[in-house]
Amino acid sequence: MSSTAESYEVYAVRYASMQRQRRDNFFPADAHDGPMPMDFFVWLLRSRNRAVLVDTGFAAAAAAERKRQLLRCPIEALRVLGVDPAGITDVILTHLHYDHAGNLGKLPNARFHLQDAELDYATGRCMCHGVLRHAYSVEDIVAMVRNVYADRVVFHAGDQPGVFPGIDLLLIGGHTRGLQSVRVSTARGRVVLASDAAHYYENLERELPFPIVCNVADMIAGHRRVMAAADSPDHVVPGHDPEVLKRYPRLAGDDVGIACLHQRPVVSQGSAAL
DSSP, X not given: OOTTSOOOEEEEEEEEEEOOBGGGXXXXXXXXXXXXXXXXXXXXXXXXSOEEEEOOOOOHHHHHHHTOEEOSOTTGGGGGGXXXXXXXXXXXXSOOSTTTSOOXXXXXXXXXXXXXHHHHHHHSGGGXXXXXXXXXXXXXXXXXXXXXHXXXXXXXXXXXXEEETTEEEEEOOSSSTTOEEEEEEETTEEEEEEETTOSSHHHHHHTOOXXXXXXXXXXXXXXXXXHHHSSSGGGEEESSOTTXXXXXXXXXXXXXXXXXXXXXXXXXXXXSOO
16 A cells, blocks of 8 residues: 555445345356355445445335345445435445445435446446346436436546545446446555455355356456455455455444454455355
């Protein structure tokens, strides 16, 4: 980490969960099937100068429609960390799937940072195919288009080093055409929030794609890229793995689960059992 880079506390805020099987999480399907649940997170990046939210989660209607267990509102959960949602001025959206880009109306003063390729993908001809649009919510996409017209969207075309001091955007693709990961400077080094470049640690460790994918080659290349962009394997955080809450210290007093990613892991990636 550069001596001049701004340093952040980074929190993975768990807000929902669902039950899945191993066969649901790998392509090709894992022959050794068994339970492999999924957690849903948003991430807060906080320094002395700013607070940046990464992704916005989903709300109760989407949870009911898709049969997810909503544990709390991800936006209201920011108050546990002493952050008023109305005070958030910048949100990085890693992509526009329903579980990453809902609740936009609950952030009235925010600008949304998004890749050109993601909104193009989410509003273009690929959405004529049900298998590709299934993970999007049309209401969320319409809300984002309205934010474009309200001058509340900042578009990025590819990598964006230093989008804020100490924060870089990495265009990865694979899962969606415009998926971006976020690299952030912390006291322990540069942490990469992979988001859905890798849902689970195993996707990275075994280079096995998650089955919701628009380009398999880009997804596999993305596994290697996020690993190379971080200061070590212990600095890469997948987007949906319940292991995150086991590998990192948890914020005291929060029962749902907030992992402190700026602190050293209590279990390293190399020593964790698959």
